Amino acid sequence: MDLAKGAKLKGDRLHRLRRSLRKSAPPKGARPATMVPDYDAIVDGQVGRQWIDQTPDDVIFLDLETTGLRADRSLTSLIGILYRQQDSLRLEQWYSGDVAGERRQLQRLQRLLERFDRVVTYNGNGFDLPFLRCRWRWHQLAGISDGCESLDLLVDVRRRYRKEWPNCRLTTAEERLLGIPRCSDDVPGSEAPLRFQDMRQGAPLSVIEPVLLHNRRDLISLVGLRIELLKVTIES
């Protein structure tokens, strides 16, 4: 029996389907994602000439903030990157508030990463890179190619200082190797997911400002940490 099946959604049926969809309970607290513009700045003033000069241009620094630890059920809320652009260091932060937005940012990141040979992170092997790979796969996007190497500074820090230091957190390495203590108003990274969630549920942008700041400081530290660790290698 050859039927012109009704799934063509003509006229009346389409109208009824819409009505029926509207009747089904809307999820609580759901609202369209807040638009957060990209942060894009030259950070030369915060790093100093020395650091800039010792940072090659085939290296990119990366730090993610996410809505949770499990990649299969979390989103990348913030992609923080820093890289050398001619004689300056450029820091960018890209926000995504929902899964559709995440796709766009992940595509941008993938294209950007193609220009570099190494990705520098802190615990990127353990968290950031697997997370990204999972999210790329979920969105059915191609990930980064094997040509891009990972340089996870935590690996070096652990190897060298695990026995000496109380812990191997980035702030500890910052203090001990770079001599820069974090400000007291710095919000710990663990608070980030909650703050992002608050904002998605309607809190103002100011709620995630501290997270953005924290992320920038982390990225900047990575620049110095990389140089310091290299020095130690050369010396030893």
Add this chain to the structure above:
Amino acid sequence: MSSSAESRPIDASKRTSRKPVDSSLDASLDSSLDSSLDSSGNADSSLSSRNGGSTEFTASVETLPSHHSSTHHSATHLSSAHLSSAHLSSSRAPLPTEILAGIRSRIADRDELVALHTIEARPAKTATEVPPLDPRLLAHLQSKGIWPLYSHQAQAMNAVLDGQNIVVASSTASGKTLCSTVPVIDTMLKDPSAHALFLYPTKALSQDQHRHLRELIDGVGVSLETGIYDGDTEPEVRRRLRRSGRIILSNPDMLHASILPNHGGWAALFSNLRYVVIDEVHTLRGIFGSHVASVIRRLRRICRHHGSDPLFIAASATIANPREHVERLVGQPVRIIDEDGAPRGRKHVALWNPPLVKRPDGTRSRRGPASVAVRLLPELVRKGLRTICFARTRNGVELILRYIRERARGATDRQQIADRIDAYRGGYLPSERRRIESKLFGGDLGGVVTTNALEVGIDVGGLDGCIMVGWPGSVCSFLQQAGRAGRSLGESLVFLIAGQDPIDQWFIRHPETLFGSSPENAVIETENPYITARHLICAAYELPISGADSDLLGEQVEGMCTVLQEENRLREEGGHWYLSREEYPAAQVRLRTASEENFTILEIGPDRIIGELDYVAAMVSLYEGAIYIHRTETFVVEQMDHVNCLVKIRRTDTGYYTQALTQKRVTVGEEWATRNSPGATLRLAEVEVRTRITGFKKVRFHSVENIGYGEVDLPPLELDTVSHEIQLERQTVTASERFGSGFLLSAMHGVARLFRDLLALRAMCDPNDLDHHVDADRIHIYDLYPGGIGYSELGHEKHDQVLEDVLEAVVGCDCAAGCPACVLPGSSRVASVLDQELMEYPYPKEATRWLVHRLTGRDEYVPDLTGVAAPTSPRPESPPVLLDERTERKVRKVARWTSRRGRS
């Protein structure tokens, strides 16, 4: 007793000559049972189907037959007609044929046993070739005596190992389980990364099947982690199974609401999923089946994302369309294995149609089947047959037991028999079920009374007798229940006692359908946008949707996503669609109901929630003053809250039910198909049905007696669905005019009503899942679900066959001019009659018959419009009086003797 292989009516020539038994005492026993039970449980079962209750979907457990080894050993002893001995306590058990003869002389009236069908014993058909299985598996099967394999088992295994999707459609206890478990385990022995998913419609079934699976796995001696993943599974077990479970047993609801949305945590399963096994696939029909079809498409998409493409292995009971059904369900070509190589013992099936009894007011109606069961069950137990008795409702179970005990009062021998009969109650605790089964098996219990819902889970090798009180609902269920009787290769007895209902009576007239090709089709609709759109939203949560998914999610996927985006459920980015807001859509979609806006039914007094009713059913059948029947208890609706979707009911004892008086308007929309037919034009089309309840009638049970009216003021229901339309030709209409006013209307209503009931039979759905409407020159039969479920489509396809059934029902009914068992409205809650003219038309049966003749292209039928009119007069209630068995038997003897003497 001859052992013919055909069913034949018994003593047909003697049927009409005797006066029906005229005992007011018989009548009162059965009327009290009837009024408590409603002879075929119609009013109650309709609700359970709309509640989407899993009780409607019956299933059988596939036992790794514990008697399997004895089956093979005794293959040469087929000629023996003796029951296998070990478990019976008596010295020489009477033969079933002797017992049958005894029953006919002592309990049944001569014309009550309408047909006797003997299914002959049949030896096993074994496979000639050995499937290429792992030697450890082969060794295990051989050591258990499961060797050689039956032909269909080997065929199935070979097909699966060859990479084909299959559906095994064979009878109960034919060893279907091995058809799936063996190839799956074989694959796992050869491939340590392979995973499998087994889906069952009920928890009880998955528990039983897990046990069998473990026996097989442990018997082979391989280490395989398996487990049940459902709502009852503990968190630690869930974690373990996600991480390292190789075989996961679950159900479609859990798959939909938990496993698929969290597929990231199931990466081990989905990246290596080799098989999806679906048991009792015929139960995945109607609303539930249509939802599951969408769930399976989501599953396949997720598998593809993770890199696997599983094979589907389905097991089905006997229906007319297993292959087509599974193909529609999974969206891939499927091979059918339907040759049944399992051996079986001889089975005698007796169809019992209780006699027409004359009521004190002169009308005649049939005695209820329960009153027969109450006598029959103790008789079979007394004769040493271990018997299971299936009643349609829980209440029915309790009542039958109660009456058995009451009738046994005062006589110790009868007491003893009654003590050996118990109820096999629900509760699904495996330990409880095992206890009763072992009592039955060990001889402490001689008989159990249970509901259809428990035809699964009986794990004894088989019983000697089976009684079905009223039609079990489908041929499927009939075969499954009848399959409970028959241990090893011994003989067994099955009784089907019919109720007064067109469907029951249809099967009495067509016993061959019970043993030959089934008329039943599993029906699902895979393109109902109300269902598919909801699953698209669920799918978007799982993975982004794009045009590349059209092979799995349908050609319309991009169009539908665009609509969903306009409704703010999805958002598009880079050619892919995502959820636009943070939500967990699977929690909002229930697979067993048609809509999300179910009405909650609250009982005032105890203030407890009795259940839910889906939106459409509630809108057309519930209103203040309506009588709501839940498990044969009656309640009255006190308040309908349309805003909060809440119905408040109160327990009440009435002798009546209510029928809504509705105004309906059917507007035809897009036509899907059309063709000409004798006397009419047929159309299958989308329709909008606007139903408004304007009032209601109070009708006494089992009659058409109207004892009052009520008014309601309710918003109308607007339903977008699909209808099979029969538009009468001009000539048909004009030809009817000479029979007077009201003739054609009555004829059309009679045809509509019967078409609906008999279509429901073929579609294996409840008649309340359909509705009919008569409009000037058109009859509409439509699905009572938004978007349609495929029932009216089946009606359109099988129009001619259904009309033949209608004619038979009319001709074959013993009533004079029309009755609730044929053309007059039954106890359906949705049936409505508005016209006084229609109600009072005296010859509905004749009118209907005339019309059917025209619609089937037969010669003109000349209706007889004189004589006894169809009943509209009241029938007084008889007070219930119970006699004990001995006295009753004496009274009957006297009645028969005096009536014989009275005839000269």
